[in-house]
Amino acid sequence: MAPAIKTTSPASTPAKKPLNVGTALPYEARTALHLKGLVPSAVEDFSAQEARAYEQLRNKGTDLEKYIFLSWLRNTNLNLFYRLVLGNLKEIAPIIYTPTVGQACQEFSHIYPFLAPPNSVDGLYIPLNEVDNIDEIIQNYRASIPEGSEPETTVITDGSRILGLGDLGMNGMGIPVGKLQLYVAAAGLDPRRCLPIVLDFGTDNPKYLEDPLYLGIRQKRPEDAEFYAATEKVLNGLTKAFPGIFIQFEDFNTPHAFGLLDQWRDRILCFNDDIQGTGSVILAGFISAIKLAGIPAKDQRILFVGAGSAGVGVAKQLVDYLVIEHKIPEEQAKAMFWFVDSRGVITANRGDTLAEHKVYFARHDNGDTQCKNLEEALEYVKPTALIGLSTIYKAFNEHILTRMNELNSDARPIIFPLSNPKTKAECTFEEAMRFTNNRVLFASGTAFPEYTIPETGEVRVPGQGNNMYVFPPIGLGAKLAKPTRITDSLIFAVSKALSNTLNSEEIARGELYPRIERIRETSAQVAAAFIHQAVREGLAQDQFWIDLVAANPASSATSATPDGTYSQRVLDEVCKNMWAPADSVSQLIPTKL
Numbered sequence: 001m002a003p004a005i006k007t008t009s010p011a012s013t014p015a016k017k018p019l020n021v022g023t024a025l026p027y028e029a030r031t032a033l034h035l036k037g038l039v040p041s042a043v044e045d046f047s048a049q050e051a052r053a054y055e056q057l058r059n060k061g062t063d064l065e066k067y068i069f070l071s072w073l074r075n076t077n078l079n080l081f082y083r084l085v086l087g088n089l090k091e092i093a094p095i096i097y098t099p100t101v102g103q104a105c106q107e108f109s110h111i112y113p114f115l116a117p118p119n120s121v122d123g124l125y126i127p128l129n130e131v132d133n134i135d136e137i138i139q140n141y142r143a144s145i146p147e148g149s150e151p152e153t154t155v156i157t158d159g160s161r162i163l164g165l166g167d168l169g170m171n172g173m174g175i176p177v178g179k180l181q182l183y184v185a186a187a188g189l190d191p192r193r194c195l196p197i198v199l200d201f202g203t204d205n206p207k208y209l210e211d212p213l214y215l216g217i218r219q220k221r222p223e224d225a226e227f228y229a230a231t232e233k234v235l236n237g238l239t240k241a242f243p244g245i246f247i248q249f250e251d252f253n254t255p256h257a258f259g260l261l262d263q264w265r266d267r268i269l270c271f272n273d274d275i276q277g278t279g280s281v282i283l284a285g286f287i288s289a290i291k292l293a294g295i296p297a298k299d300q301r302i303l304f305v306g307a308g309s310a311g312v313g314v315a316k317q318l319v320d321y322l323v324i325e326h327k328i329p330e331e332q333a334k335a336m337f338w339f340v341d342s343r344g345v346i347t348a349n350r351g352d353t354l355a356e357h358k359v360y361f362a363r364h365d366n367g368d369t370q371c372k373n374l375e376e377a378l379e380y381v382k383p384t385a386l387i388g389l390s391t392i393y394k395a396f397n398e399h400i401l402t403r404m405n406e407l408n409s410d411a412r413p414i415i416f417p418l419s420n421p422k423t424k425a426e427c428t429f430e431e432a433m434r435f436t437n438n439r440v441l442f443a444s445g446t447a448f449p450e451y452t453i454p455e456t457g458e459v460r461v462p463g464q465g466n467n468m469y470v471f472p473p474i475g476l477g478a479k480l481a482k483p484t485r486i487t488d489s490l491i492f493a494v495s496k497a498l499s500n501t502l503n504s505e506e507i508a509r510g511e512l513y514p515r516i517e518r519i520r521e522t523s524a525q526v527a528a529a530f531i532h533q534a535v536r537e538g539l540a541q542d543q544f545w546i547d548l549v550a551a552n553p554a555s556s557a558t559s560a561t562p563d564g565t566y567s568q569r570v571l572d573e574v575c576k577n578m579w580a581p582a583d584s585v586s587q588l589i590p591t592k593l
């Protein structure tokens, strides 16, 4: 079912000025634009430019230098940037996204470019004391972008929990910028219609408050009441200016991540990537893992290390799966989960007041037993699956991995160290392989290198359990079908669809996720399933897609039991709507200059 990716014309959005194509500008255009003599005489095609850009990228000494080079390229030649990214996605994704984007955020105020607007307009920086002027800020943005390229997708953070790196304040802007690049690269969103936003609401991180080059407001974060009132003003302004805009909440600290989602999920078209996106992508990998583990789903004992937005989001998604797919009653499904946080296993009688998001999974069956850490929890729970969303580097040490292997001698242990970036990962792929006699079913948040089993020479590829497999197609599906809101069953359909995308080679090799090189193809498939489900649930508002799905039903799935299927006709149409960089300059420059 591999779709041929046929894309929309890159020139479909009119620009005020011809796009910068540098040495690809033809002689006639140089004459018309009075650029004769101002550019080297060679007229190149895009592949020659790409080769030069790739050489320059390769010559950078560090990943941060590569990140800076790519940012510059994006700001000066968008088309070439995306040609380079798409042509080398496996190599470049870890630079524009995790892990390097983490370092870039930490250094954001030091590497911020000196370019002037409009080239420097990466998105919106909204200071707390300016939220009453949100309409003016949006108007300024509008004036800086080409006509007809109003944003349709936005990623918003306040920088309060950037990856596993904590509160980075305004420096967190690198994350919306990076996420939106993946929207474009992975799912063909139009880059000119993607809007990164940072809510510059202060920081509680003294390092930045004291940094003379820090570019955000120098104050501590507001109390909850002020935070929610300020976000309300921003979101109202945004949805008034750009009705139907798709909003991704990203890397808010856990209480605010849950709070914003609860407050807005039924009011506007939004979702939280760390709760729902991570839940969805890990469920997809888990579906594949339990097929290989050798233990039926109902007998899994799942130990989470970390009970924040990501941990709880993932576990809730797994519970839904066990209930819907395996017909396990909810209470019984919930009892298959244990959580360790910074104080040990979460129990109802632990003696502390549990944060609201932890209450659902608190154990009531522990009697007097209170495990104080992962080591104790491991012996008490005897898990079949160990999921790390704790931000604790090397939490899965040799002892933990070896014990997981021993405890699962009759089956393959599922071990997912999902914390980002690499410096926060609970273990590496190599460690997980070595200490489990290569039996592990593995996925990590940040990509690890392949591992060659020394005894056999067999090369194993680690799964990357990262929400980048799902937020781009969710955004694409939302842009096309225009659902009124994002429901849990839509997210569930996305998980099912992603788990269905593995091709026969990936399945034969026992992999849990599709290869990143195929991400455009799999994003199209997942977006098609999303659209089918949005129509099935009566959420879709775009008549074209409603009619198309009605004429091309995919399966007998219902809104309560989504199966992630789609029809070839809808898939073909999704592919036609994916943006791609131009292959030749004539696609970008109007014939009459």
Ligand SMILES: NC(=O)C1=CN([C@@H]2O[C@H](COP(=O)(O)OP(=O)(O)OC[C@H]3O[C@@H](n4cnc5c(N)ncnc54)[C@H](OP(=O)(O)O)[C@@H]3O)[C@@H](O)[C@H]2O)C=CC1
Binding pocket: 161, 162, 163, 164, 165, 253, 254, 273, 274, 278, 281, 305, 306, 307, 308, 309, 310, 311, 340, 341, 342, 343, 389, 390, 391, 392, 418, 419, 420, 421, 424, 444, 445, 446, 465, 466, 467, 468
């Ligand atoms: N792979 C992916 O796609 C994604 C990965 N992530 C990653 O997940 C991680 C967590 O994110 P999020 O849930 O939002 O963050 P939080 O900071 O809210 O959660 C961290 C959790 O880890 C717990 N913890 C801290 N120290 C320990 C310890 N020593 N032992 C056990 N648990 C501990 C914390 O405990 P306590 O509650 O007591 O403070 C908390 O429950 C980040 O690294 C992030 O990058 C997030 C989204 C997607």
Ligand SMILES: CC(=O)C(=O)O
Binding pocket: 098, 162, 163, 164, 251, 273, 274, 419, 420, 445, 466, 467
């Ligand atoms: C991947 C991601 O969203 C995170 O680590 O927060």
Ligand SMILES: [Mg+2]
Binding pocket: 163, 250, 251, 273, 274
């Ligand atoms: Mg995140």
